[in-house]
Amino acid sequence: MSESRGGEDLVDPTAQSEAEIAFEGALRPRSLAEFVGQRKVRGQLQLLLDAAAIQDRTPDHILLAGPPGLGKTTLAMIVAQETGRPLRMTSGPAIQHAGDLAAVLSALVPGEVLFVDEIHRMARTAEEMLYLAMEDFRIDIMVGKGAGATSIPLDLSPFTLVGATTRSGLLPNPLRDRFGFTAHLEFYETEELIEVLRRAAALLGVPIGEEALLEIASRSRGTPRIANRLLRRVRDFALVDGGGASVEAVRAALDLYDVDELGLDRLDRAVMTVLLKRFDGGPVGLNTLAVSVGEEADTIESVVEPFLVRIGLISRTPRGRVATRAGWAHFGLSRGQDALFGDDL
Numbered sequence: 333m334s335e336s337r338g339g340e341d342l343v344d345p346t347a348q349s350e351a352e353i354a355f356e357g358a359l360r361p362r363s364l365a366e367f368v369g370q371r372k373v374r375g376q377l378q379l380l381l382d383a384a385a386i387q388d389r390t391p392d393h394i395l396l397a398g399p400p401g402l403g404k405t406t407l408a409m410i411v412a413q414e415t416g417r418p419l420r421m422t423s424g425p426a427i428q429h430a431g432d433l434a435a436v437l438s439a440l441v442p443g444e445v446l447f448v449d450e451i452h453r454m455a456r457t458a459e460e461m462l463y464l465a466m467e468d469f470r471i472d473i474m475v476g477k478g479a480g481a482t483s484i485p486l487d488l489s490p491f492t493l494v495g496a497t498t499r500s501g502l503l504p505n506p507l508r509d510r511f512g513f514t515a516h517l518e519f520y521e522t523e524e525l526i527e528v529l530r531r532a533a534a535l536l537g538v539p540i541g542e543e544a545l546l547e548i549a550s551r552s553r554g555t556p557r558i559a560n561r562l563l564r565r566v567r568d569f570a571l572v573d574g575g576g577a578s579v580e581a582v583r584a585a586l587d588l589y590d591v592d593e594l595g596l597d598r599l600d601r602a603v604m605t606v607l608l609k610r611f612d613g614g615p616v617g618l619n620t621l622a623v624s625v626g627e628e629a630d631t632i633e634s635v636v637e638p639f640l641v642r643i644g645l646i647s648r649t650p651r652g653r654v655a656t657r658a659g660w661a662h663f664g665l666s667r668g669q670d671a672l673f674g675d676d677l
């Protein structure tokens with residue numbers, strides 16, 4: 333739920349309306365067994381939780397790293413659910429001062445799971461407080477100012493911190509090192525997304541065939557949040573059209589929303605078009621690309637780029653972003669053609 337790229341983008345994993353939050357809540361897997369894909373992470377988490385249960389202690393702190401919409405919040409909820417512990421949720425941007433964090437930490441009950449979304453956006457002063465809290469379940473609260481300032485130690489209840497980040501590179505090493513386990517969530521394979529969709533369609537009571545599921549899955553950018561969102565649009569389309577959720581309905585619905593067969597939307601296409609036409613395939617720096625499409629560099633770096641790299645349309649080089657041969661081919665262009673196309677971006 334980080335920086336939204338705004339508008340009505342269907343394939344923006346960061347943009348979420350109230351209605352969608354409620355919709356997602358209904359589809360969220362409640363146990364590790366129900367959680368589709370991420371096999372390695374599931375196995376690692378299961379082991380960590382089982383070991384803690386045998387020793388009757390709070391599980392180690394967990395860092396969940398990966399692009400938005402891959403299931404970090406869901407996994408945090410599952411950790412609480414599977415261990416029968418209460419869950420408290422907050423986010424980095426909500427912790428602007430050490431005092432904000434002290435208030436949260438001091439209110440934790442023994443064994444509670446504390447989920448901090450976008451943990452890389454927390455205030456620096458709070459990060460330092462968190463080091464001690466994670467290590468010793470203790471914080472020092474500063475009282476007074478200047479020469480008369482004193483620090484009062486405060487013992488905390490043992491807790492498990494589950495941090496989520498789309499930018500693990502931005503976390504300072506001392507914070508990263510205090511997590512007992514870091515899970516790197518990967519984009520989902522098409523087969524896994526089909527599984528996510530099959531489960532969601534059953535929960536929503538939408539009859540849908542395998543071919544239609546495949547068509548939605550392949551346009552979902554490896555992201556369950558997007559898969560569920562596209563399914564919702566297809567369900568609406570089928571309802572209004574009256575023809576059922578056929579593969580034709582999927583194609584018509586997603587064409588209507590400008591999501592192409594690779595799952596690229598307007599912003600992805602704008603980035604690719606700028607890279608190919610204006611910069612003749614690159615290399616181009618991230619900031620230049622972002623300014624050229626009128627978007628935040630952070631959105632390009634954490635949302636657009638990882639997907640374009642993953643599907644092989646661009647690559648990152650030390651000198652900047654470069655279009656690959658597949659990138660040129662997908663847009664039916666070749667190097668040196670910009671004069672033909674002009675600057676019609």
Ligand SMILES: Nc1ncnc2c1ncn2[C@@H]1O[C@H](COP(=O)(O)OP(=O)(O)OP(=O)(O)O)[C@@H](O)[C@H]1O
Pocket residue numbers: 333334345346356357359360361366367368369370399400401402403404405406407449496528556557560
């Ligand atoms: N492995 C999965 N199996 C089934 N559904 C999933 C899975 N992962 C995510 N989902 C679905 O996708 C939705 C989005 O997941 P979630 O909110 O956990 O993502 P996130 O990584 O926390 O995103 P953000 O960083 O934007 O908060 C969930 O509501 C759930 O319905």
